[in-house]
Amino acid sequence: MSGIDFGTGAPDAARPDYEVIVVGAGFGGIGTGIALQRKGIHDFIIVDKWDRVGGTWHANTYPGVAVDIPSFIYSFSYEQRGDWSRIFAPGTELRDYAEDMVDKYGLRGKLRLNTTIVAADFDDDSSLWRLTTDGGQQLTARYAVLAIGGLERPKMPDIEGVNDFGGTLVHTAMWDHDVDLRGKRVAVIGTGATALQLIPAIVEETAHLTVFQRTPIWVFPKNDSEVGLLGRQILGRKRIRSALRAVGNVGTELAMSGMVAGPAWLTDTSRRLAEVPVRQWMRRQVDDPVLREKLMPKYGLGCKRPSMSNDYLKTFNRTDVSLVTDSIARITENGVVTVDGTEHEIDVLICATGFKLWEKGSVPPFPMRGRRGIDLETFWDEHRYQSYQGVSVPGFPNAFTITGPYGFVLGSYIWMIEATAAHLSRAIAESKRRGATEIEIRQEVHDEYFAKCLRRQEKNFLFTPACAGSNTYYIDDHGDSPFRPSTHGEMYWQNRHFDLDVYRYTVGAPVRAASVVLSEEAL
Template sequence: MTQPKPSRRTKKAAAQQDSSAPVHTRVLVIGSGFSGLGMGISLQKAGIDDYIILEKASEVGGTWRDNTYPGAACDVPTHLYSYSFEPRDNWSQLFSKQPEIFDYLKEVADKYNLRPHIRFGQNMTRGYWDESENRWHAFASDGQEYVAQFVVSAIGALHVPSIPHLEGIEDFTGVAFHSAQWNHDVDLTGKRVAVIGTGASAIQFVPEIVDRVGSLALFQRTAPWVLPRSNVDFPAGFQRALRRVPGLRFALRNGIYWSAESGAYAMNRRPGLLKGIEWIGRRHIRSQISDPVVQEKLTPDYRAGCKRLLGSNTYYRAIENPKTELVTDPIERVTADGIVTKDGVERKVDAIIYGTGFHVIDSFTNLSIKGRDGEDLTDRWTKEGVQAHRGITVAGVPNAFFLLGPNTGLGHNSIVFMIESQIHYVIETMKLVDANGVAAIAPRREAQDRFNEKLQSNLAGSVWNTGGCESWYLDEHGNNRTLWAGFTWQYWLQTRRVDVSEYELIGRQPAPAVRPTVPAADYPPQTFPDTLPVNA
């Protein structure tokens, strides 16, 4: 009996089941944190169902999946640190903890049926643009190849732990781990613990472990500005009111947004106004630390906001704990059972915890991406500095989008707001490609240079450039390649539409078999409506 020939769809499905065959998709999204999930949802709303999300781990969540250290929590009120199109009325606290945010992201993935589009255990390692095909070829660490018209990097910046190399660490017989790779199998009870670093993570986990450990040596290189902050528990009655009272949840979110936005003026334009913040910070130190010598060690010598402002009502109390020793002498080496500082003192420790943050700027240059003419993007960014057009697209790199790309980070407001603005811009750019019947799009180099020249000019007088500190916001040349220069509503306005004059349209192709346009009402609503002045 003659077997029927397999259909084209059957052949495609069979090829995609064969791990050695390239997997074809229209849009390839890398990462499944806030950026990746939000991108997938917006693609669906735009009528683009042919997309794949690659995730290196076995679950969604990104930063909020990986950071499980004791006390991990958001330092932005969670009613704002969440999707505007997927509000939640039952957040238990003003600053929600990691498990609650992680659950939120998993619930969003399930609600929008994103999991069938996600390939877990796929870590993208490299990709190149094929000019003859006008397609991206991307490769995972297991060798699997993906071919796509568009690639969206949604990997974020806080995913590669920064672990300093300490001389002699190979001889250390105790346990050592980074806060983002917390070893929950290690019982710290009664242990002599060394914490290296006093950044945002350490501020949260040090108070959680101090009562449990036998002793705690806290190694501080630079004192952070820590402001008083109390978390607020939301009772069931308040949660019901948010659910039932029309406009209350919207008013709360917008109130939080504009309150946070007010800090942008001082940080970007008038750093001198931050002296009031410094007064509050010094008063906070004096109210919780009794030793004048320790007070002086904990008082920063740079402008508030130059490094990320932190908030805690328990951090200084943990330092005041008799178990804690604040060490400001530089580390010289590690021994089999201790840490030796430059003054020759050795402190015996059983465990070392790195609270040393993440690779941020250099995480971009770790990408192996080749654009037009085979140009290596890492080489360009290493020579010229990490730059993109509006922080999203890159000249010479067609159909590639970087969510939370260069200069789109924040020091004062919710990064989720920036993510949604960028996703909207990406969708608009894809629509522009379809509407013009072309295969690809890339920003013109002169438009990208003009954007970045203005951006760096705006940053020149900011607290991050003039505040007198070294931070991960700056690259090796002292240029701020991390933060946005201005108010977030200004960025929101700049990403409402795509100026075709700033872009080069590449190749021709038939219109795709998807909706090329979608009414604006189909897009997830932003924090506030399109009623802002266009000249703001």
Template sequence: MSTYDAIIVGAGFGGMGAAIQLNRLGYDNLLILERESDLGGTWHVNHYPGLAVDIPSATYSYSFEPNPGWSRLFAPGRELKRYAEHVADKYRLRRYMRFGTEVTGAVWDADRAQWTVSRRDGDPVTAKYLLTATGFLSQPRKPDIDGIDTFAGKVIHTTDWDDGYDLSGKRVAVIGTGATAVQLIPELAKVAAEMTVYQRTPIWVSPKPDLAVPPALRRAFAAVPLTQRIARWAGSAVLELMMVTGVLHYKQLPAANRLGERWCRAHLRRQIRDPELRRKLTPSYSFGCKRPTFSNDYYPTFTRDHVHLETTPIARIDATGIVTSDGGRRDIDVLVLATGFDLWEANFPAIEIIGRDGRDLGKWWRENRFQAYEGVTVPRFPNFISLNSPYSYSGLSYFTTIETQMRHMDRLFTAMRARGATEFEVTQHANDEFLGRMREKIGDSIFALGQCSAANSYYFNPHGEATLLRPSSTANAHREAGRFPLEDYSFAGKG
């Protein structure tokens, strides 16, 4: 049985960041297991028409590895995939990666003080440390609609897009109006003969300043990195105002939230003149209860003659079409599922993880509360780092979260080795104190004080608690990652 210093599950940006940090700490005997055929996580899996990053590109990269070559302010998905490949090559991470390897579970072996990781097609492997970087949005959700499996036409989920299938002249139905659909729907409308969008929950959409980045500016970014750092700071400041101030600090600064909502409402009014259509596209929940997005062409798509917005609930799907609860029927050729991901049921955690004394992480989270100290570690799970945990997501750029967790790892592993130890485990007291602090802070947010019941937001877990986002500023999260009390951990073993 092969043994490693650390096993990382997932070869997306989170997993690569963890590997880079472990290398910095002196660990080189690593194994990165990835179920997909290549690296890049969501930017490898997703390649639907219109795919692009939904925040300014300058903020969507490692701060220590900026990319001066983004072609647009909101870079298309293929550029994110190339950036992932660049990072893997520059930091020599491919040597650790094993693709097409599905991890089925991991068990802590207290006698040997190591993790045993099981693979669906392969022998188990062991490591001193286990890091899960499976991403927040990695388990596609298929809608639970009566008869969906009886549809005889073409079915495409956005996470498994069929690039070889021609939708030209087809009657297309799209289920879902989240951030993915906002990007996809305008592109499908260009080729479909007829398209019907089935909307359960509208989404807040703001203008998208999606400008091409002039070659001269790209050269300036490459020649003078400070210029790109300034652009990154500016983009981050806007996101911080929208998400952290307006959403998480709603009690203290409700005006910031109202500003975001009014900005989106004005955008909708400018683009949709029909009051009835505008009413259907206007969310009934508070701004920020669900992740907002940017688009200039989403709303105008619904004004085209061959595009229809259907807000009546779907009753069933049969071999040739969709029937709504009012008896309406529409025959279709293609069913597109833009229904997002199963975040809480299938992704927290994405694999079975058994810690000390047989504690099952998924079962424990569901029977108690979803919780993780600083969004990174969990009591009774020694030598375990969870990179997609409750209260870990900080800000709107995933890289903010990744680098905060890398900083936490640096302080934790450095302290462990300074003590001559090889094992770490967060104490129950520290975990409980952190959970209490987060629950108190979330009480100031839009999630507690706003109207979120109609949002159907993945921010909320099955208990109805908003435990995905960390209710603090990104600066605070980064600062605490480098200053948390070392006594919050117990250390054991001998190096």
């Protein structure tokens, strides 16, 4: 099978402004730019709505923000550092790390910041993508890459009256550093990983802090510390640093990806065994027995992302901190009313309510129309989230994603970025080598991969009674878990060594099919 379709002899497709346009200048966009350069592709730009790079780590600046995976793991394998200030680096250091990557790999001149893409349309006649900016400008490229992360589009709570609140309203992903919390009655809605970092960081400032909890979070002790001179000398040695990284990778593999990729009997047993010491440690942090039980998860460990903190649970021992587990009925001008009729009067309302991930209107965050105007959001809404290795979708030629469905193995996002960036850069380089104007994942290959992911999902413990009531974002609005049910090793290997003929390459003017066929077998 040659993998090449020859056109009908029509004129060559129009020449675009750029060979590749990458949307997003977070770690995904930076990793994509480096991967493209390594394949000899230099005619590209990286577009981002923000005024500087960093993505998630530029958008999220709330007090206490930090990485929850050790910094020597949460970094590119080819750009490891030994000068982190802490084992779990604060968000500003991750943002600075992104800036350093941009300069070291010569990407500064590729950036187009303060530019928001509002639409992307595939031009069937010219075999190129037309991207429209918020300023009305149109940018064209042979290939388009969506490197848009999921942890920067804030999700406000769907609560009656939230916009009627008369005090200060802020979401953690849009933190207002001019807000003064000193001496204020402050409420936090949410007890996920963000709130776990935020609450201990602000409690010393507030007059009274009220935390509204829907679902308690699993909390691990955080073995964090400053990386002093000796630590930097140790981490500065490449072999030692690589060895520590390897050990950390194996631990993360077993603790996270192993929970969804391993056999059910093993994952269930290991999960139950791991819960015992964690529950014991959590209970020791809280003095009041009634309050202690309210903070204990009733769902299984691993059903939603756990986090680490040495201070979060202890915060509830304070007399100036209240935990409210009654459901919120509505928000008024003066505060929050719970279903028991109590109005909690506050001055500042902080929404630590997460981000828009697998939701209609957010994936992707703008209309993206492929062959014959098929809208990507509509396709996913009607046919479930799906893509080949998180990178390619049939009907969307010359388009690739970094964080697409069934591409991310639970663990460090950086591992996925390296894998999917390697995949798409390899595909684009092959398309160029063949002189193709279009590259598109073959329908049957995509369907086989999607069906395989769904089969593996059947043994995923996320769908067992152990996860009932967890309200996990690991499951989308279709009832699927669009994370890749595999190990990191499998993700690493398959993205770098897939058969290049899984794609169809069109040379010259393409022959247009009557329609894009959607296989029902994989749906």
